[in-house]
Amino acid sequence: MVKLFCAIVGAAGSAFPVDIDAGQSVGDLKKAIKAESDGLIRAEDPWTKLQLFLAKTADGAWLPDDDQAALDLEDGKVHEDIQALIDGEKMKATWTIEDVLTANNMTKRKGRAPKSRQIHVLVVVPEQEHAQTGLWLVTGSVENALITKGIRCKLYWMATLRIGYYDPTRCIGNKNVAFWYEDKKLCFHVLFETSTCFYMLSLHRNTASLRANSVSFIENAALLFETDLRTGPQTLGSPLTNQVVETRVAPANAVSTDLQRVFYCDYVPDDSESPQNTVSSISLTTSVSNLDPSTDEFRFQRIEDEKFFLPYGKAESCHDPLMMKTFVHVEDPETFCLCMRWKHDDNAERWRSFWDMTPAVD
Secondary structure: OEEEEEEEOOOOOOOEEEEEOOOOEHHHHHHHHHHHOOOOOOOOOOHHHOEEEEOEOOOOOEEEOOOHHHHHHHOOOOOHHHHHHHOOOOOOOOOEHHHHHHHOOOOOOOOOOOOOOEEOEEEEOHHHHOOOEEEEEEEEEEOOHHHOOOHHHHHHHHHHHOOEEEOOOOEEOOEEOOEEEEOOEEEEEEEEEEEEEEEEEEEEOOOOOEEEEEEEEEEEHHHHHHHHHHHHHHOOOOOOOOOOEEEEEEEEEEOHHHOEEOOHHHOOOOOOOOOOOOOOOOOOOOOOOOOOOOOHHHHOOOOOOHHHHOOOOOOOOOOOHHHHOOOOOOOOHHHHHHHHHHHHHHHHHHHHHHHHOOOOOO
16 A cells, blocks of 8 residues: 655645555546545546646655645645646556556665655646636727717626626726726727537437437627627617727636626716716706796706606706706696607617518528
């Protein structure tokens, strides 16, 4: 029986002993390592994927547990000496432990039999070699966005639907930043994860037997977000209509635990950097009441209150003086409300009809 001290590369404090017979195979050692790892190797990681390497020093001796490379292993770090070892030859699963020790002159006869205070086996779990999530970065800009209402709002909404993330390396103070202005240009910088979807297809044969095939594909949210941006200038009614949009998509690396979602609620219309208070809240200085129609207070009261507009026609606040100083006199608020509701529903129906149209020519 041989006692081998094993360390999982990249896992802090992971050195642990494994007892195995010298006549057993390296494949058996992989099974034993997973069983003795006490959760350091996840249950969903098959033992067959483990990669094993002998932990040796430059002169061919076992790695002492007080060597700097071994101390770094305990802290979850990968010393350059360890990196050199795991870049080398792996232990073959078909060899016995005795075969491996003999081939590397690590036997009792050579005075190098495995002992205590040594690290003997380095374990690499392939999934842990890349602890970072596969990410894609979408960057680019929208020209003249500063003078067009609704673009920044639209981009927040698109990033929310496509499950975008802030880049943790791009912050101003404690604030995450995905959209910002440079002169009149609106720039964007959003991360997206790459996800794999699996489907099972059942195929009926003439013999009435059933066969299932597994089909997988990669859905890249970054490309979908880029498509939304690129088709925006050709989309009727979009704030991006006729805008010049530039996009770039590239792979990116970021620690998944540091990622924070981009949500539409992060959009603040009154940000000082944005002059377009699109989809603004009701003005706090506005008061609406039914006064004597002959008074100026009645004649010039703002009508953006939800009591009259409901959610259908809220007046938009904007830095355009013409819009800020335009008022409407309403004789019958209830009838006005009914008309607004009808117009809202009619517009919605027209949009549904437009999107449901099938082109006559493909």
